[in-house]
Amino acid sequence: MLLPSHSYEYGCRGLKLDSLGLKLHLVTGAAGQIGSELTPYLDSHSDFEFVLGTDLKESFPALDRYEQLDVTDRTNVNSVLERHEIDIIFHLAALLSATGEHRPQSAYNVNLNGLYTVLEAARQTDVERVVVPSSIAFFGQHTPPIPSERAIYSPTTMYGVSKAFFELLGEYYNNRYDMDVRGLRLPGVISHKTKPEGGTTDYAVEVFYEAIESGSYTYFVREDTRLPFVYMPDVIDALIAIAQADSDSLNHPCSYNIEGCSFTARELTAAIRDHIPHFDADYDPDSRQKIADTWPETVDDSAAHHDWSWNPKYGLEELCSDMIMELERQQIA
């Protein structure tokens, strides 16, 4: 697979935010792994657009325009949307799978009540479009091996249940209120700018940091655990592509599968050793293995290719080279 550059370069497919015809963007969960990269990207690529990052955290110096916002706080969510007359929301605030199993009540509150609060406020303030990531956690042990959008789902975690709730509720708002709610099922996301926390696929990021810092890593999953992944530049492209897509072309508005590549922990170790030959890996599965075992090893993302030209640029080899180069650069700096 050929890459346009060695480091993150989003929007390589010529995506133009201006063509959305939308002026005001709000990102919830803007301080997280994805939000901390999506928000500055939106900001820097939309000269005449206003992008407001929000998160539970009191401050987030990385963003120029930032407000503290708890998505479960109906009064404040309404107030932010009314004050800024938002056109498009990227709703990223959530508790992830492993955290959700430690704190299921909190996950219910943030992921379900928070989602409902944001969708209701969006409806009442005439927001044009809401984009929400779903997850492969939507699936479950009864899902077929290479699921398509309409495959049986049977999530076993509160996180997965909340993603099923989003996909159903999003469709409900689209049909009942003629709103425009969109989403895609992200696999594990790999990136080097903000470390992930509380997810089942975090090992696929932690391993890079440890390989460079200490030369060894103990995975919290078995070496034969195979899951789908995607690299951050492709995530950013996907979120913008689905936000820009013509609504008539979206046959699964809230439920698109995407993946960049699928690999086992052992294959990831081998790919890292191509760059760091002395890297030493061990495997000591913990409670997250049980979650990983219910997720699909790969997904059928042909509908995303067909409906909105999903075309990931990073496979295992490419993301490994880029991760290691970027983390080594950060270490030197």
Ligand SMILES: NC(=O)c1ccc[n+]([C@@H]2O[C@H](COP(=O)([O-])OP(=O)(O)OC[C@H]3O[C@@H](n4cnc5c(N)ncnc54)[C@H](O)[C@@H]3O)[C@@H](O)[C@H]2O)c1
């Ligand atoms: N990172 C992945 O591997 C992955 C995979 C599949 C789906 N997703 C989805 O993508 C979205 C973003 O994920 P991420 O990886 O950036 O997660 P993250 O955990 O890194 O970030 C989530 C952010 O939400 C914020 N938050 C938590 N509770 C909040 C509240 N009550 N009000 C406002 N903000 C709150 C947190 O402070 C955090 O900054 C989520 O919907 C997640 O389910 C992520």
